[in-house]
Amino acid sequence: MSRILVIDDEAALGENIQRMLRSPGTTVSICVDPAKGLAECLANPPDLVLLDVRMPGMSGEEVFARLHAAHPGLPIVFLTAFGSVESAVLAMRNGAFDYLQKPFKREDLLLVTKRALSHARLEREVETLKGRLEALGEADAAESRSGAMLEMMEKCRRAATTDATVMILGESGSGKEVTARFIHNQSRRKDGPFVPVECSAMPGSLIESELFGYERGAFTGAERTKKGLIESADGGTLFLDEIGDLGVELQTRLFRFVEERAMRRLGGLATVRVDCRILCATNQDLADKIKAGTFREELFYRLSVVTVKLPALRERPEDIPHLARFFLERFSRRYGKSLSGSPQFYEALMRERWPGNVRQLRNVMERLTALHPGGVLGPEDIEEDSPNVEVANSLSTLPWKDAREQYLASFELSYAQAVLSRCNGNVSAAAREAGVDRKTFYALLRREKEQPSGESIPQMEPGIGE
Numbered sequence: 295m296s297r298i299l300v301i302d303d304e305a306a307l308g309e310n311i312q313r314m315l316r317s318p319g320t321t322v323s324i325c326v327d328p329a330k331g332l333a334e335c336l337a338n339p340p341d342l343v344l345l346d347v348r349m350p351g352m353s354g355e356e357v358f359a360r361l362h363a364a365h366p367g368l369p370i371v372f373l374t375a376f377g378s379v380e381s382a383v384l385a386m387r388n389g390a391f392d393y394l395q396k397p398f399k400r401e402d403l404l405l406v407t408k409r410a411l412s413h414a415r416l417e418r419e420v421e422t423l424k425g426r427l428e429a430l431g432e433a434d435a436a437e438s439r440s441g442a443m444l445e446m447m448e449k450c451r452r453a454a455t456t457d458a459t460v461m462i463l464g465e466s467g468s469g470k471e472v473t474a475r476f477i478h479n480q481s482r483r484k485d486g487p488f489v490p491v492e493c494s495a496m497p498g499s500l501i502e503s504e505l506f507g508y509e510r511g512a513f514t515g516a517e518r519t520k521k522g523l524i525e526s527a528d529g530g531t532l533f534l535d536e537i538g539d540l541g542v543e544l545q546t547r548l549f550r551f552v553e554e555r556a557m558r559r560l561g562g563l564a565t566v567r568v569d570c571r572i573l574c575a576t577n578q579d580l581a582d583k584i585k586a587g588t589f590r591e592e593l594f595y596r597l598s599v600v601t602v603k604l605p606a607l608r609e610r611p612e613d614i615p616h617l618a619r620f621f622l623e624r625f626s627r628r629y630g631k632s633l634s635g636s637p638q639f640y641e642a643l644m645r646e647r648w649p650g651n652v653r654q655l656r657n658v659m660e661r662l663t664a665l666h667p668g669g670v671l672g673p674e675d676i677e678e679d680s681p682n683v684e685v686a687n688s689l690s691t692l693p694w695k696d697a698r699e700q701y702l703a704s705f706e707l708s709y710a711q712a713v714l715s716r717c718n719g720n721v722s723a724a725a726r727e728a729g730v731d732r733k734t735f736y737a738l739l740r741r742e743k744e745q746p747s748g749e750s751i752p753q754m755e756p757g758i759g760e
Contacts, residue, residue, distance in 0.1 A: 296411050298322045301331035301357065302346040302373060307396075311344060314400045315407060328352040332360060337669040339365045339632055342410045344394075347374045347381050355381060362389050364634035364670075367417045369410040373398075440610035446602055447476070453600045454480035459552070461537075461597050462575040464604030467653030470575035471535060473604060478531040483571055486530025491523050494539040494693070502544055503560050512561025524557060527570040537597065538578035538589060549593040572597065607651040615640035617652060621659035622671075629663055635671045642673035661705055665712050710738035 296319060300308045308324035315322050323340075325331035328349045335343060343361070347354040358370055372385055372393035379395060386393065391410050394402060438444055453460050454477045462470045471490060478488045493501065503513075507522030524532060534540075540548065551557045556567045574597050583589035607614065618640060626633045648654055662675055692700070710728070717723040725735035 296320045296342070297340040298342045298344065298407070299331065299335060299340040300324045300344045301328055301349075301354075302326065302344070303328070303349045304346070307346075307373075311403065314403055328354070328357050332357045335361050335368070336364055336634055337632070339368050341369075341414050342407065343368065343370045345370055345372055347372055355385060358385055358390060359388075367414075369414050371406055371410055437616075438610070439612045439616050440605070442605045443610055443613065446473075446604065449600075450477050450602060451480055453477060453602075455482075457481075457571050458599040459572045459574070459597050460600045460602060461594075462573065462602045462604065464575070464577060465606050465651055466577045467651035468577075468604040468606055469652050470577075470604060471533065472652075473602065474531070474533045474535075474573045474575060477573060478533075478571070481531070481571065483530050487527055488531050488533065489523050489527040489570075490533045490535060492535050494536040501540075502547070505544075506547070506557055506559055508560035509562040512559070516561070519559070522557075522559065524551065524568055524570070525566060528568045529570070531571045531573060534572065534574040536576055536578075537574040538576040538580055538583055542588060542590065545590045545593050549590060549596060552593070552596050607648045607655065611644050614644050614646075614648070614655065617655055618643050618659055621656050622663060625660045625663035631663055631666070632668050633663055633666060633671060634669075636673075638673045639671045639675065642676040646676070657701075657705075661709075664709055667716075706738045710735060714739070 298315060298320060300311050300322060302308050302311075302324070303326050305324065305326050308326065312322040312324060325334060328346075329352050332352070345354045345357060354372060358372075361368065361370065366389065369391035370385075370389075371391055372381075373396060374381065374393050375396050379393070383393070391413065392406050394406060438447065450460075450473060460474075460477060462473050464470050474490075475488060478484060491501075491505065503520075503522070505522050505524055507520050507525055508516050510516055510519045547557075551568075552572060555569065556565050558565060580589050580594050584591050584594060607617075615635075619635065622633055622635060625631070643655075650657075662671060666675065710724070713728050714721065714724045717727060721732060721735060725732045728735060728738075730738075
């Protein structure tokens with residue numbers, strides 16, 4: 295079902311358009327107040343807007359500017375009299391879909407409407423495909439507006455044309471893996487595999503076998519030969535994240551591989567050659583670790599042929615509203631919401647310190663999208679969410695893996711409780727709205743047992759909420 299909204303102060307014209315476009319698969323609404331029409335579109339965007347240029351109180355150009363900024367993919371067709379054609383043409387240059395000059399024929403109205411709705415469907419299909427790519431981690435990140443970031447990305451482009459190893463430095467959450475994927479996608483190895491290795495996520499006894507693989511019988515439980523992650527990167531890129539957490543003994547073995555691009559599996563004698571590009575990242579000061587004897591100096595120099603330093607988000611505030619809008623559009627598609635942010639909302643975001651950098655901003659935008667009913671986000675939404683910044687600060691003393699688990703557990707519980715409250719305690723309805731089965735939804739509610747404090751799970755009488 296296609297939804298069309300006519301914003302025109304002439305009620306008779308709107309009713310005439312409604313009659314001309316009447317069909318089983320189309321609904322046409324009329325709004326004679328441009329301010330109310332704008333508010334309706336911001337809160338619940340239709341598939342097409344037919345917008346008059348000249349209206350009392352608020353001009354069509356002003357409505358278009360605000361609507362196009364919030365929903366740039368929404369097709370807007372101007373309805374214009376002879377004297378305002380130039381305004382409509384200018385609007386088309388700024389993103390309007392088309393215009394109709396009054397009085398117009400029914401055939402012309404049907405044609406432009408058909409084209410606009412077809413365009414909108416194609417846009418949705420493209421966004422759906424983008425969403426699938428994002429879920430797979432393959433979509434491009436938002437482009438930066440920061441001069442420092444653009445300079446850094448240009449350095450990455452130049453480095454990508456070679457096979458030089460690259461050391462990516464930056465605070466936690468600043469986008470080191472995104473940068474590594476960017477280098478890979480810009481390189482001659484872009485059609486090969488990109489293999490990320492989280493060096494801090496596995497104990498030393500496990501990461502060696504995961505990296506280098508093992509032969510059958512190499513140790514108890516090794517019932518078959520297994521390729522390691524290094525071999526899996528043959529023809530592509532090996533990304534070693536948090537390289538500073540590798541033990542010194544494993545650093546020695548890694549250095550030999552970096553030098554020779556050859557290795558042996560655990561328990562094996564045969565030399566295995568691997569053709570891969572190596573990228574690595576860390577949020578630690580490796581110079582201090584070298585002085586302390588916990589990081590090999592020769593490995594550091596071999597891995598940092600090119601060094602890239604990512605600026606923290608607070609050092610590039612011009613990117614905050616741009617990234618927030620990017621994440622808001624992404625999660626709105628993912629959760630089937632229609633959300634936009636007011637100018638005051640983005641101003642409030644820029645006042646935050648963002649100690650968790652882009653990752654924290656991304657998490658905040660996902661949480662707001664998941665819990666907000668729809669419409670326009672305002673600064674009050676940031677104020678309601680601000681206690682979570684304190685939570686992030688308190689979790690910063692924990693290892694990333696433990697902090698992430700606690701943070702996600704808190705988010706899942708808050709999300710489940712909010713959905714349950716909106717469904718008046720009906721677990722079956724809440725599970726349907728969340729898109730999960732009842733068993734999974736109950737598991738989200740039981741996250742409370744893992745939290746140090748919080749409200750108890752609502753107790754329901756038998757038969758209620760089922």
